[in-house]
Amino acid sequence: MLAWYLNQISDHGITSATVLLARVVWRRAFVVLSNSVLPAKRTCPCCGWQGRRFFDYIEMGYAGPNAACPRCDSHSRHRALFVWLRDQYLINEKRGTALVFAPEKALAHLWRTAPSLRVYRVDLEPARGVDVLADLMRLPFPSGIASLVWCHHVLDQVEDARVALDELGRILRSGTGELIVSVASGTQEETVEFGFCDKSLSGRRRVFGSDFADRLAEAGFKVSPLNPDLTEDQCRKYGIRAEPFFLCTKN
């Protein structure tokens, strides 16, 4: 939490950062108390944690209640993707080479359940568990190497999303390779480009609109929308809100 606090000071100044820290600590204390005295209603499929409620997700200018697993920090999106990868995509049966961009901590052990899949975790920043440091716009991989490319909430932050999509298409194996991708989309139709890195929006350079699927198609992909296909009970228990993602192939 110290690193998070120092980042907030750097981005927003010490007064705003300290007010935010106090709010986070108070809400976390409330959730810890709730989880210690009230019966469990939530389960995290990623790590097995059970409790009354998840931690709230609080950033400057934004708060999402009941969002983050206290044990593995998974959010709704991670939990939905985890269940889909495990139960519907059957990741443990996959073979070949997978390139996982900005690897999510909550999914880390799931990749290890696929003994025939060579998984390379790729990120721009050095972090625990990253195998290759690389920029999505200039990837150090040969063309057609990947049977699976995993890329979630990354294209929002790269300098040029079209160049990055071209690179993803280049490294994806023709015919059988699958790109599984999502972005933090807004409610508007057209993508809004900021032209700069907005630190108040987690470093995003754009907010994709409902035209994201069109952008994938323009980059040469055949695009299929995906849905984790969970019951209402599963969504409630796992704390999942439906969020679109896509499976893309190329000829």
Ligand SMILES: [Zn+2]
């Ligand atoms: Zn968890």
